[in-house]
Amino acid sequence: MIKDHVVYFTEFLKEFQNTGTCFPSSKWAARALTNPMRATRTPQRILELGPGTGVVTVRILKDMIPGDRLTICEINPRFMAALKENLKSNPDYQLHKANISFFEGPAQEIPEDGPYDLIVCALPFLNFDLTTVEEIFSKLQRVSTAHTKMTYYEYIGLRSIGKMVAPAERKQNLKKLDVFFSGMYKRHNMQRERVWLNFLPINIYTLHMAPA
Ligand SMILES: C[S@@+](CC[C@H](N)C(=O)[O-])C[C@H]1O[C@@H](n2cnc3c(N)ncnc32)[C@H](O)[C@@H]1O
Structure with missing residues (x-):
């Protein structure tokens, strides 16, 4: 646990843009991000993006x-x-490891050998420019089916505060991301859940990847 916090803090300093936070998510956040998994008991293909230390x-x-x-x-x-x-x-890993694979590289480049039923995503979208976010979502669309769900999170209020106080270039980018995500929410039937027990509190978004 302490070791994981040290890894996070070091990566936060070295790789701020991709890491996005200096603390791992809480167990409550992890549970909420994986809610769709427990809603079905038939075998699923799951894609996790940005696991950090796990x-x-x-x-x-x-x-x-x-x-x-x-x-x-x-x-x-x-x-x-x-x-x-x-x-x-981890005993659960030992039990399922034959069905687990790793891809070291950017989400934009994952092989398109899905499709996946569930995408659990912890990428810090607000640190990326619009082109990168669009590339990631178009990749995710290509590895989804009509039934795929995707979950991801954002710190509550961070986008709004950023649009007010961030340096001009970041403000501009956040405004573009605002437009992008508003469109995504409408097209993909977004549902939102708040998790307060996390440093910092987060909104968890669930998107239905098939266009509405
Ligand atoms: C905010 S941390 C989340 C870590 C962990 N899942 C959690 O919730 O505490 C973001 C993670 O996404 C990874 N990441 C950032 N950009 C990525 C990309 N384009 N493709 C894959 N992973 C990425 C980072 O290296 C980091 O592990």
């Missing part, structure tokens, strides 16, 4: 049933190494 991965593993398959995508090799080290001693 707080959400551990929750996914706990809920996996025989036949589920999990692909884990992480851009940062140091996070990937820490994750694999953590998983070695």
Whole structure:
């Protein structure tokens, strides 16, 4: 636990843009992000984007049933190494490891050999420019079916505060992302859940990947 916090803090300093936070998500956040997984008991293909040291991965593993398959995508090799080290001693990982694969690289480049039923995403979209966010969503669209759900989170209020106080270039980018996400919410039947027990509190968004 302390080791994971040290890894986070170091990566936050070295790789702020991709890491986005200096603390891993809470177990309550991890549970809410994986809610759709527990809503169905038939085998699913799951894609996790941005596991960091694995707080959400551990929750996914706990809920996996025989036949589920999990692909884990992480851009940062140091996070990937820490994750694999953590998983070695995880009994749920040992149970399901034949059905788990890793992709070290950007989400934009995951092989299109899905499709996935559920995408659990922890990427810090507000740190990316619009083109990158569009590329990621168009990739996710290509690895989705008519039934795929995607969950991701944003810190409550961060976008609004950023649009008021951030440097001009970031403000501009946040405004563009605002327009992009408003369109996504409408087209993909967005549902929102608030998780207060997290540092900082977050909105968890669920998108139905098939266009409404
Ligand atoms: C906010 S942290 C979330 C970590 C963890 N899932 C949690 O909730 O505490 C974002 C994670 O996304 C990874 N990441 C950022 N950009 C990425 C990309 N384009 N493709 C894959 N992973 C990415 C970062 O390296 C980091 O592990």
